[in-house]
Amino acid sequence: MIQLDNVSVSYGRGEREFCAVKDVSLHVPKSSIQGIIGFSGAGKSTLLRSINLLERPSAGRILIDGTDLTILNPAQLREARHNIGMIFQHFNLVNNLTVRKNVELALKFAGVSRAFRKEKARQALEIVDLASKENAYPGQLSGGQKQRVAIARALAPQPQILLCDEPTSAVDPRTTGSILQYLKDINTEFGITTVLVTHEMNVVKALADEIAILEGGALVEQVSTKDIRRKNFIPTSDIGAYLLDDSIRLNPTVELAASEPVQSVEELHHV
Amino acid sequence: MFERIVEIYPELLTALGQTFTMIAVAIPLAIAGGTPLGILLYLWGPDGLSPRPKVHKVLDTAVNIARSFPFLILLIAIIPFTRLLVGTTIGTAAVIVPLTINAVPYFARFVEQNLTQLGQGTVEAALAMGAKHRQVISHVLLVDAIPALVGSVTIMTVSFISYSAMAGLVGGGGIGDFAIRYGYYRYETPLMVLAILLMIALVSLVQVSGSRLSRALDKR
Ligand SMILES: Nc1ncnc2c1ncn2[C@@H]1O[C@H](COP(=O)(O)OP(=O)(O)OP(=O)(O)O)[C@@H](O)[C@H]1O
């Protein structure tokens, strides 16, 4: 369970201080998938990165299963981070390590003893069907495969929470579907609480249970995909209206998302 | 001509040996000293893991000052220090001191640059995994920087082979010194040409093997 209480995040100091996230409160129930959508620069990444304190909030609390991360000391924070996996738009794999060594690194950082790392890394790679690539280097893989390695790396220490920052934005639309399917399956199988940041509407509708809409750093709307499907929702923001728009397929299945061109909020903005 | 070469052969060998000794001692020392210094420059720098602007500024300035000494001036300026350290101010051992002092900040800059240019991505991923700063540096940054660092060691070694020519001033010997002594002071042009050819061969060997090794280690 993730609970954000009145979280604000600023960059810079004094004159140049810029508030990228403004007073956001959000509750993400255990095992659910929370989508976060918004235009470029809305503060999505900043908000997501505040959940594991990669960005330290200037105000507010971050509660993970009731523990406030903002008051932890560095050692405690590292411990808490072992419970929070993260994947990125550009994968962020260590290029000079093999696929398996990349996954083992996460286990090492999480304090898993050497004897268990290899086996656990293999198991994690099996979840994303990449066990056969364990000795390849990231440079030998496609974008989609790299993201699957990154997913395996995030899952290997068996975290309760998975943070995803634009996980499909650097892969082609067909691969998008497969990545989303893995994320969905992982959520179902392990009950991992997932937060997904994206600017692609069909991505968020395919995957999320709840969708938070960010504008200029503020949370302007929070809606469940169920209510969008039932049209039980009166949008107050542009993106809310787009999400409801009939011309955009509602609740597309993940497979459909795979074959459809990605609809980003930016594209719609220009229509 | 040929006889002269045969005659001088032992001295040429000695000169090569001296160059080799200088490189073989100074380069590892430079790596040993420059790597931690470079890591600190990165760590405390504006894009580092834990920026400390004031301490970084001091370190940065110190490195710049050390770097701006022309080698020849440094060689002379630190003579008292050299005597203190190795007990003599002439010979190969005495040259290794200024060579190393010159090389440490030189290599530190390489390390800093190679770490900085890797970008934030993998660092962030490692921090998100709960890695300690030490682990980020040793298991992520240095691992990805190794090919670039091998390239830097290569460049440094090549410059040092040419610095060794100046080592002659304090009786340090080496192949460059040989070229100056016989070619310049005694007008034995063929011997100078020979020494220069040897230096070209040495530099090429270092450059080619360094580049190959760097490429082999790079898995991008
Ligand atoms: N390190 C930083 N220093 C200063 N300002 C920053 C920094 N990172 C982000 N910002 C600013 O904060 C705002 C929010 O950035 P953020 O990356 O969270 O947006 P985003 O919604 O993820 O956008 P995108 O869809 O482009 O990834 C932007 O205006 C950005 O310029």
Ligand SMILES: [Mg+2]
């Ligand atoms: Mg972003």
